[in-house]
Amino acid sequence: MTKQKFLDNLKKQTNDDQLVAYYDELISDRIESGEDEKTVMASYDLNRVLREHEYKAMETKLVEVSKSNKRWKIWVVILALFSTPVTIPLGIAFLAVVFSLAITALSLFAAGVLGGIALIGGGIQMIINGDSAAFVVLNMSAGLVVLGIMGIIGAIFTRLIIRFIRWMCVKLFGRTQKRQIQEVRVNESI
Amino acid sequence: MDSQIKKGLIDICVLAVLTKGDSYGWQIIKDLENIITISESTLYPVLKRLETGGQIKSYEVPHNGRLRKYFKILGSGLDKLQGFEQDQKTLMRIYSFVQSATQKKEENNDKAEISGQSEETDE
Numbered sequence: 001m002t003k004q005k006f007l008d009n010l011k012k013q014t015n016d017d018q019l020v021a022y023y024d025e026l027i028s029d030r031i032e033s034g035e036d037e038k039t040v041m042a043s044y045d046l047n048r049v050l051r052e053h054e055y056k057a058m059e060t061k062l063v064e065v066s067k068s069n070k071r072w073k074i075w076v077v078i079l080a081l082f083s084t085p086v087t088i089p090l091g092i093a094f095l096a097v098v099f100s101l102a103i104t105a106l107s108l109f110a111a112g113v114l115g116g117i118a119l120i121g122g123g124i125q126m127i128i129n130g131d132s133a134a135f136v137v138l139n140m141s142a143g144l145v146v147l148g149i150m151g152i153i154g155a156i157f158t159r160l161i162i163r164f165i166r167w168m169c170v171k172l173f174g175r176t177q178k179r180q181i182q183e184v185r186v187n188e189s190i
Numbered sequence: 191m192d193s194q195i196k197k198g199l200i201d202i203c204v205l206a207v208l209t210k211g212d213s214y215g216w217q218i219i220k221d222l223e224n225i226i227t228i229s230e231s232t233l234y235p236v237l238k239r240l241e242t243g244g245q246i247k248s249y250e251v252p253h254n255g256r257l258r259k260y261f262k263i264l265g266s267g268l269d270k271l272q273g274f275e276q277d278q279k280t281l282m283r284i285y286s287f288v289q290s291a292t293q294k295k296e297e298n299n300d301k302a303e304i305s306g307q308s309e310e311t312d313e
Contacts (some may be wrong), residue, residue, distance in 0.1 A: 022215060022234050025258055029216035032254065052231035 001041055003027050009046050019053060098161055105154030112148020116141045191226070200228060200236050201245075202274045208246060208263035209271065215259065237261060245270055 001009075006027075011020045023044075030040045080087070119141030126134035207213055207221045215233060222228055228236075240246045245267035250257040 019234065025214065026216050026230055028256060029214070049231060
């Protein structure tokens, strides 16, 4: 293969003018230094050159990806900083809602179950005593038990919300870790 | 030479060559051939990386009716070389450690051989 044909093929395969200029210069320098053109050209296998540069190009691409990731991280930090006047009160409000839900659930559970049990006991006592208000008391105790059950449901709901928050955090943190791993791999491969 | 160790040293070697004066692709390979073997496909991304990193800069000079790309070391490149001088101490410590470990292993092997031979003679 002649020098020109090699360079033309390289250009066709890579469309990289800088790479073609690099090999053009190298080949010319080798020939100028006294090496025979045929011997020089025989040392260049287009497929091998392409394979080697494809590998290097992949590395460069990965470096670019990691650089864009770094840029993305910087943007996230900047946006996070600028959004603090909104996100901090929102976060506090969100935590307050979760906290109040948990407290409500706990108090409903305590009031319902414990009060309900106590009133059932009282109602039974009133029936034994022949008090006409016994059924009212029993109805109230049944209502309280229902409230208690609702409290349990509320507690489960709160737990689900907490799990959801944890899942969100893991997802966000996990993504960052993946990027960091990718960057480390890229740095190792260079 | 192990490719992983080589990867870390090529940049330094190229920068070291350029401290002697501005140079071009083929000349850099020739200057380094007695020190470390670099293929043309290896040198290309190294030069690109060093240039992108601001450690070297390139310029073209007309030569025999064509343009030849020369590379010049910049301040940041010189800083990297100075940084390597600090790494050198660590490298020497690792070298001494590995060398002493290899020597000990050889001594143990020699002792085992000698004891084996003496046992054969006794029999």
